[in-house]
Amino acid sequence: MSFLSLVNVSKQYGATTAVADVSLYIEKGEFVTLLGPSGCGKTTTLQMIAGFAEVSSGRILLDGHDITHSKPNTRGLGIVFQSYALFPHMTVRDNVSFGLEMRRMPRAERLERIHATLDLVHLTALADRYPRELSGGQRQRVALARALVIEPPVLLLDEPLSNLDAKLREEMQFELRNIQRKVGTTTVMVTHDQAEALSISDRVVVMQAGRVTQVDAPYTLYDQPQTRFISTFVGKANLLTGQTITSGVNGRVQIGSMQLAVHDLRSDPGSEVLLSVRPEKITLLAPDQGLLNGVVTARFFLGAQWIYYFRTAIGELIVVSQNSDLQPLQEQDELGLSWSSNSLRLLTGAATLA
Amino acid sequence: MKKNGFLALSFHTAVMVFMLAPLVIVCLVAFTPGTTLSVPTTSFSVRWFKAVFAHSDLVQSFWNSLWLALGSASLSTLIAVPGGLAMTRFHFVGRNWLNGLFLSPLMIPHLVLGVALLRMFSLIGVTGSFLWLTLAHVLVITPYVLRLVIAASIGFDRTCEQAAQSLGAGRLTVFRRITLPMILPGITGGWLLAFINSFDEVTMSIFVTAPATVTLPVRMYMYATESIDPLMAAASALVVCFTLLVMILIDRLYGLDKILVGGKS
Amino acid sequence: MTNTRFLRPWFLSGPALLLFTALLVAPLILTGLLSFHVFDQVKGITQSWTVDHYLAVMVDPYYHVIFWRTFWISALTALICIVIGVPEAYILSRMSNPWRSLFLLVLLAPLLVSVVVRSFGWSMLLGPQGIVHAVLQIFGAGSIRILYTESAIMIAMVHVMLPFMVIPVWTSLQKLDPQVQDAALSLNATPFTTMRRIIFPQIMPGILSGSLIVFGLSASSFVIPGLLGGRRLKMVATIVYDEYMHELNWPLGAAIALILLIANLLIMVTYNRVVEGRYKKALG
Numbered sequence: 001m002s003f004l005s006l007v008n009v010s011k012q013y014g015a016t017t018a019v020a021d022v023s024l025y026i027e028k029g030e031f032v033t034l035l036g037p038s039g040c041g042k043t044t045t046l047q048m049i050a051g052f053a054e055v056s057s058g059r060i061l062l063d064g065h066d067i068t069h070s071k072p073n074t075r076g077l078g079i080v081f082q083s084y085a086l087f088p089h090m091t092v093r094d095n096v097s098f099g100l101e102m103r104r105m106p107r108a109e110r111l112e113r114i115h116a117t118l119d120l121v122h123l124t125a126l127a128d129r130y131p132r133e134l135s136g137g138q139r140q141r142v143a144l145a146r147a148l149v150i151e152p153p154v155l156l157l158d159e160p161l162s163n164l165d166a167k168l169r170e171e172m173q174f175e176l177r178n179i180q181r182k183v184g185t186t187t188v189m190v191t192h193d194q195a196e197a198l199s200i201s202d203r204v205v206v207m208q209a210g211r212v213t214q215v216d217a218p219y220t221l222y223d224q225p226q227t228r229f230i231s232t233f234v235g236k237a238n239l240l241t242g243q244t245i246t247s248g249v250n251g252r253v254q255i256g257s258m259q260l261a262v263h264d265l266r267s268d269p270g271s272e273v274l275l276s277v278r279p280e281k282i283t284l285l286a287p288d289q290g291l292l293n294g295v296v297t298a299r300f301f302l303g304a305q306w307i308y309y310f311r312t313a314i315g316e317l318i319v320v321s322q323n324s325d326l327q328p329l330q331e332q333d334e335l336g337l338s339w340s341s342n343s344l345r346l347l348t349g350a351a352t353l354a
Numbered sequence: 355m356k357k358n359g360f361l362a363l364s365f366h367t368a369v370m371v372f373m374l375a376p377l378v379i380v381c382l383v384a385f386t387p388g389t390t391l392s393v394p395t396t397s398f399s400v401r402w403f404k405a406v407f408a409h410s411d412l413v414q415s416f417w418n419s420l421w422l423a424l425g426s427a428s429l430s431t432l433i434a435v436p437g438g439l440a441m442t443r444f445h446f447v448g449r450n451w452l453n454g455l456f457l458s459p460l461m462i463p464h465l466v467l468g469v470a471l472l473r474m475f476s477l478i479g480v481t482g483s484f485l486w487l488t489l490a491h492v493l494v495i496t497p498y499v500l501r502l503v504i505a506a507s508i509g510f511d512r513t514c515e516q517a518a519q520s521l522g523a524g525r526l527t528v529f530r531r532i533t534l535p536m537i538l539p540g541i542t543g544g545w546l547l548a549f550i551n552s553f554d555e556v557t558m559s560i561f562v563t564a565p566a567t568v569t570l571p572v573r574m575y576m577y578a579t580e581s582i583d584p585l586m587a588a589a590s591a592l593v594v595c596f597t598l599l600v601m602i603l604i605d606r607l608y609g610l611d612k613i614l615v616g617g618k619s
Numbered sequence: 620m621t622n623t624r625f626l627r628p629w630f631l632s633g634p635a636l637l638l639f640t641a642l643l644v645a646p647l648i649l650t651g652l653l654s655f656h657v658f659d660q661v662k663g664i665t666q667s668w669t670v671d672h673y674l675a676v677m678v679d680p681y682y683h684v685i686f687w688r689t690f691w692i693s694a695l696t697a698l699i700c701i702v703i704g705v706p707e708a709y710i711l712s713r714m715s716n717p718w719r720s721l722f723l724l725v726l727l728a729p730l731l732v733s734v735v736v737r738s739f740g741w742s743m744l745l746g747p748q749g750i751v752h753a754v755l756q757i758f759g760a761g762s763i764r765i766l767y768t769e770s771a772i773m774i775a776m777v778h779v780m781l782p783f784m785v786i787p788v789w790t791s792l793q794k795l796d797p798q799v800q801d802a803a804l805s806l807n808a809t810p811f812t813t814m815r816r817i818i819f820p821q822i823m824p825g826i827l828s829g830s831l832i833v834f835g836l837s838a839s840s841f842v843i844p845g846l847l848g849g850r851r852l853k854m855v856a857t858i859v860y861d862e863y864m865h866e867l868n869w870p871l872g873a874a875i876a877l878i879l880l881i882a883n884l885l886i887m888v889t890y891n892r893v894v895e896g897r898y899k900k901a902l903g
Contacts, residue, residue, distance in 0.1 A: 052516055073519040085513035089535045098531075102522030150521065362710045369707045370725055376740025376778065377732065379750070383743060391743050393750075433634040440631035452632055455639055461887065462643075463839030465856045466880045469863055469872060470646035473653050493642045496635065554733040557841045557856070561863065571735045578739050578846055587743070590736040597732045611720055614727040614782075615789055 001064070003028040003186050004049070004154055009058035011044050011210075018044045020210040021058075026188065031180055033189045033197040036207035037233065042190045043158060045207070049188065050156055051075050063153060073102075078147030078185070082159045084139045086131040092118070092142050093127040099150040117149040120179060137168050144176075148183060155180070157189040161196060173200050194234045198222060206230050228274055228347055237276040238317050240344075244269050251341075256314040258292060261341035274347045279307070279320040281343035284329075290336030294319075296329050310337060377594055384591035386584050402588035412589055415573035419553050422484070422569060426491035427549040430499050433492070435541060438503030457497045464494065468561030475562065482564035490562050491552045498551055499544035502613075506540025543608030550600050654873035664869055672874035682858075682875075689854045692769060693837035696776045697784075697830045703777065704784035705826060709818075712792045723789070730782045738846040741775040742766060745847070767849035775843045780836060784829035791825030831890055835883050855879050 002025035011019040019041040026032050034042035047053035049060060051072030060068045067075055087095050093114060100110045118124045121141040131139055140160060147155055160176070161169045177200040180187050191197055197204050198218040206214045206221065214226045225231035228239065242255035244267045251265025253273060267273050287293055294310030294317060306328055310317045317337065321329075329335070358366070383391055387399035406412055434456075441453055459467065471490050472481075480486045510533070518532045556571035563572055570593070578586050604610050629636075657667045676682045711722055729737060745751050745765040755763060765771050795818065803813045841856035848854065853861075855875065862872030 050516075050520060071519075072516070073522050073524060075520070076522065077520060079517065079520045081513045081517060083511065083513055085511060085517040087514055087518070087532060087536075098518065098523075099521035102527070146517075146521070358710050358713050362706075362713075366707060366710045366722070369703060370722060372778065373726055373729055373781070375744060376737050376775075377729065379743050380736060380740040390748065391746065392748055433638060436631035437635040440628040444628035446628045449628070452636070455643075456632075456635060459643065461835070461884070462647075463835070463856075463879060463883060465839045465841055465859060466650075466876045467643075467646075469859060469869075469876045470650040471642065472863065473650050473869065473873070474642075474646040477649065489638065489642055492638060496638075500635075550731050554731070556733065556735055557839075560841070560860070571733045574733075574735045574739075575842060575845065578735065578742075586739055590739055593733055593736050601728060601731060610724060610728070614730065615723070615786055 002026055003030075003063055004188070005059075005061040006045070006049070007059045007061065009045070009048060009060060010056050011041070011048060011053060012056040017210055019048070022207075022210075022212050024205060024212070024215070026186060028186055029184050031177070031187045031189070031200060031202045032205060033191060033201040033203075034205050034207055035191060035194060035197040035234075037192055039209075040207040041210040042192075042207050046156055046158055046188065046190045049154070050077060050079055076150065076152055078150060078152035078155045080140075080143045080147050080155070080157045080160045082162060084131075084143040084163075086139055086142055086146075088131050091128050091130055092123060092134070092145075095131070095142055096146045096149050099146060103150065113149055117145045120148070120182070121145045136164055137172060140164065140172065144179070148179075148185065152185065155185045155187040157187065159191055160189065162191070162193070169196070176200060198234070204234075206234070224345065225276065225347065228276075231276045231347055236279050236318055236320070238279060238282075240275045240277070240314060242273055242275060244271050244273055258314055260291065260344060262344050262346065263341040265346060267346060275344050276347055277317075277339055277344050279318045282317065282319045282337050282339050284319065284321060285336040285338055287334050287336050290338030292337055293334060294337050296331050296333045296335070299329060299331060301328075310335075312337065380587055380590040381594060383584055383587040386587070389583060391582060391584060391587065402584045403592070405585050406588045406592060409585065411568075412570070412573055412577075415568050415570045418484075418567055419570040422488060422491060422567075423549045423552040425488045426495060426552045427499075427545050429488065430492045430496045430548050431541060431545045434496050434499040434503055434544065438500050439507055442504055442507040456500050459494045460497045464555070464557040467494065468558035471558070472561040482566050484567050487559075487562055487567050490558065491555060494555060494558060495548040495551045498547045499541075502540045502544035502547065503537065506537040510536055539608055543604065543613050546600065546604045546608065547613055550597065550604075553596075553600075650873045651877060653870055654877055656870045658868045658870045663867065672871045673878070675871065676875060676878060685853050685855060685858055688769070688852075689838050692773055692776070692854070693834045696773055696780055696837045697833040699773070699777050700780050700784040700833050701826060701830060704781055704829065705788055705822070708785050708788045708792055712789070726785055727782045729778070734779055734842050735846070737779055738775050738843050741771070741778065742846050745771050745774065766847065767852060769848075769852065771847040772844050772852065772854075775847050776837050776840065779840075779843065780833040783832045783836065784826075787825040787828040787832070788822055789825075791822040795821055827890065831887055835887065838883060839879060 004024075004026040006022055006024040009019060009022045010017065022041070022045060024032070034045060036042050044053055048055050051067075051070060055068050058068070059066055062075070087098065090098070096114050096117060097110055100113060105113070114127075115124070118127055121144055123138065123141050123145060126134065126138060131142065134142065140163075144160075157176075161172050164172060173196055189197075189201070198221070201218055203215060204218055204221050205212055208229055214221060214230055216224070221230070222235055225234060225237070231237040232239070240255050242253040242260075244265065245252040245254055245259065247265045247267055247269055249264055251262040251267075252259055253262055253265070253275065255275075262275065265273075283290070292312055292314065294312040296308055297311050297316075298309040300307040301323075304323055306321045306323060308319045308321060308329055310319060319337065379393070382393050384402055385398040385400070386392055386394040387397050387401065388394075437456060441449060467490075475481045475483070475486055514532055514536070515528050518528045523531070554571060555569070556575060559569050559572050560575070563569055574586065574589055574593075577589075601610055604613055653664070654672055655668050655670065657665045657669045657671070659665055676686075707726065711719055711726070714722065743749055747764075747766070749766075751765060765774075800813055800817060803817045804810070808816070838854075839856055840854065841860065844852060844854040844857055848857070856879075859872045859876050859879075862868045862875065866872075
């Protein structure tokens with residue numbers, strides 16, 4: 001039985017449905033991320049787990065206990081809020097101490113625990129500072145320490161890294177993951193940043209318009225997106241529409257004026273299909289050496305990679321190329337584009353054409 | 355931003371002199387050794403200050419004003435804090451109306467309030483009552499406390515309360531250890547502003563005080579209309595000093611510019 | 620549990636509501652009723668009803684003079700406060716700290732000093748032995764009497780009311796985006812045009828709000844005309860006091876007080892609707 005379960009949970013605000021029939025089963029020690037654009041219901045779901053939003057229907061179970069309608073101050077969960085919500089009139093140490101004081105832990109034990117937790121997040125030197133004297137990254141770690149020190153069964157993170165600048169965000173992603181691994185707490189994180197979700201989660205739950213659309217490990221989610229939305233939201237994708245000619249292992253589709261191979265095509269011959277090929281899966285060859293030719297219309301340099309926009313017979317294709325020792329391409333260059341039949345994927349699932 | 359020119363600065367200096375003139379003159383004349391209202395040029399004397407302290411009516415009215423201000427400011431804060439929290443935390447039918455009611459004393463001339471309360475007090479027979487005088491003052495100073503409590507409550511980060519709840523704190527604990535300390539500067543500022551406004555209040559008090567409960571400003575007004583001598587100047591100088599002390603207190607605990615302008619400066 | 624949630628805000632505002640009903644609403648209603656009672660020289664306030672007091676105010680030129688005097692003094696005070704207060708606020712906003720905070724304090728802190736003290740100070744300054752007179756004598760105008768004239772009242776009123784004008788104007792000035800002014804200048808506007816067409820319209824709500832407050836407070840002022848106008852120069856507040864304390868004709872006093880209140884509220888409401896409405900649309 002899973003550690004934290006959401007069973008058919010829904011949330012209604014009057015006539016609007018914020019969360020519709022969401023079911024999640026999270027194992028102990030797992031790091032699960034709720035991923036989706038603004039308004040998809042991920043934050044509302046988190047608030048229902050925390051107890052700050054009333055569940056309209058459905059149940060939430062924690063370690064076998066039904067906590068659906070329990071008050072937020074009885075659930076004992078550790079929460080890191082988006083704005084950190086540090087108590088401004090208390091020092092770092094007092095902030096971290098608060099949860100333990102509510103549990104009436106004796107002073108000596110409290111101080112020991114606080115010390116250990118501050119060590120874990122590398123904040124021991126700043127224990128007597130006030131939140132206003134700390135940087136964004138330091139405040140975030142205080143919030144994390146405050147949530148972890150009470151040794152909660154579940155840790156909830158509400159967009160914990162969105163207020164940090166890019167460089168700091170990257171560092172904190174890995175630190176967050178390391179700490180979670182060390183402590184082993186079941187963690188549910190909410191974010192709209194797909195790169196963040198992919199890099200540190202065990203599983204990613206993609207949400208859209210209040211519903212769960214796909215739950216998978218990061219690599220699987222990236223490689224096998226089930227809907228058009230997910231394929232463009234998680235990573236970049238080249239979307240192509242076509243008609244199935246032959247199905248099965250040596251499948252073939254008709255896209256525009258060309259016929260292309262698709263490995264293991266599960267679609268009836270004659271039906272419309274939506275396919276996607278990731279930009280990094282397209283290789284560049286000399287003209288006429290690949291599946292088709294393309295002309296460079298724009299290029300963007302990102303340091304480790306180049307992004308090229310190609311005009312081809314089947315439409316615009318985006319190609320991501322490693323910044324290797326080869327000469328970068330110029331606009332108006334013509335090259336051959338190629339990819340393996342495995343890389344051209346069919347988008348299945350209910351919202352395929354959506 | 356362009357700097358101010360000579361013309362602008364001269365104008366500004368004139369305005370500053372204008373604002374300070376009556377206060378300065380009062381403090382100067384208070385030290386005059388003679389019996390006429392003139393600025394002391396050759397010698398300074400404290401005889402008029404001694405006279406003030408010897409004037410039993412004036413001293414008594416000072417104590418009246420002090421106790422009145424302490425009591426009404428505290429009582430006002432006690433009712434304005436829950437009221438202000440209610441306004442900012444709940445959306446309920448009648449909220450705007452209630453807000454308007456609580457701020458209305460600011461728009462009703464104290465003269466009208468004075469005569470209205472005089473009528474009611476005489477009808478129910480409490481004209482000389484210190485308690486009812488205090489309540490009258492609470493009425494006129496509550497808007498000041500309320501405005502500051504509302505401002506503090508609005509600028510308050512509610513997620514801190516949620517964080518405290520998630521860590522196991524019950525409603526009362528959250529209020530006591532999180533909410534109250536965080537809005538305390540606003541409450542303190544409100545109390546101080548209410549205090550000084552009660553201490554200074556005169557127009558309403560003229561109608562509502564009785565010989566036993568006469569406040570300092572009322573006593574001083576009556577004195578000033580009857581006789582003109584430096585005693586009044588000395589008393590005024592003392593009031594200015596007292597006000598300065600309160601201003602310093604306000605500045606230390608809340609910020610004088612914030613209280614006067616509200617927010618930015 | 621849902622039931623108590625709806626009651627909670629009322630429960631919290633309860634004490635304040637009780638106080639206000641007892642000490643604001645009830646007395647005003649009682650005074651309203653009082654104004655319609657007959658006053659008898661011998662018996663005092665009787666229980667019979669009349670509108671004579673209101674009629675007296677409408678008809679008797681004695682009251683007309685006093686109401687008119689109150690009106691024009693208050694209006695002129697408001698105007699002078701605009702003329703002095705707006706430029707002063709603007710000059711202050713262009714200063715840098717610490718001067719800015721310091722001078723703002725000098726301008727506003729007198730609010731906290733009792734009006735009796737401030738008026739008394741002006742009565743000394745403007746009296747025959749006062750400094751102002753001394754200066755005037757140098758210019759050969761020493762025979763002009765200032766104290767106990769309308770001018771004296773206005774000078775003291777401007778002193779007392781100026782902070783009430785500066786505060787809303789200052790608040791409006793703080794909300795200005797300096798880059799908007801830079802944009803105007805970059806589009807070839809002169810500083811004067813910028814002031815007239817960019818800055819002034821944006822601070823208009825503050826100026827209007829300030830004028831209303833100044834006008835209202837001046838019209839109902841008691842101490843200032845009392846100390847600087849002398850026995851002969853009466854304003855509305857003075858005659859209310861006279862009726863209550865000397866003549867003991869409370870119903871008449873009540874009538875006058877209520878007329879003042881209603882006039883005050885009416886002016887505020889119409890001013891708000893008519894003029895601010897124009898600016899609310901543009902500025903939100």
